[in-house]
Amino acid sequence: MDIKDNANEVSPKKEEFSSYDRVYTIPFRDAWKKSVKKRCPYAMQLVKKHITIHTKKTDIKIGCVLNDTVWNRGINHPPRRVKVGVKISGDQATVELFGHEYKSIKAKKAAATGGSMRDKLMARLGPKALQKQAEEEKIEGRKKEESGEKKQKDTDKDIRHEEHVHEGRKEISKEEMKATVHKEPEHTEHEAGEERIGKTKQEVKGK
Secondary structure, eight states, X not given: OHHHHHHHSOOHHHHHHHXXXXXEEEEOHHHHTSOGGGHHHHHHHHHHHHHXXXXXXXXXXXXXXXXXXXHTTOSSOOOSEEEEEEEEETTEXXXXXXXXXXXXXXHHHHHHHTSSHHHHHHHHTTHHHHHHHHHHHHHHHHHHHHHHHHHHHHHHHHHHHHXXXXXXXXXXXXXXXXXXXXXXXOOOHHHHHHHXXXXXXXXXXXX
16 A cells, blocks of 8 residues: 555656746856856856747746846856756746746846835835825926917917918008009000101191
């Protein structure tokens, strides 16, 4: 009975493997060939590159424990290799150090810094800071409204000015048309010459 019970029991290693979809050991020998200040950043690139090649996924999320393990000894000394567990969901693959559950790096940063800016203000200055911030936002909103009204007034003035100028031009053109209509037709030089010739002929006949 004891042998059968032991056979049915699952070893802890198998349980660890079952929590991941895939398990990989990623070597960092190429990272050690880089210059001193580029080793850890290149090691992180190697993790993403290795996972994209083997899982055919483009959206790779690296966990905070894996990130801390790579950067633990500084930028100059990444580990020689790292064993990771991968979980695949749709087009996304989450990578974490083997034996650990995936935790987002952003969530860890937010928890370390104490949450959002609103939470920080509440912790430092209390509700007065939030009240002051709300008042400043209202003042900025009023300023924007006033500037919008000023712009609208300026555009209205320009439109009125243009209409006034256009009406003035129309009045001037009407006056010019009236003046040209009432003007007596001016004689041309040819007609004036003919009149002179006619007068001289009459004078000659009178004599």
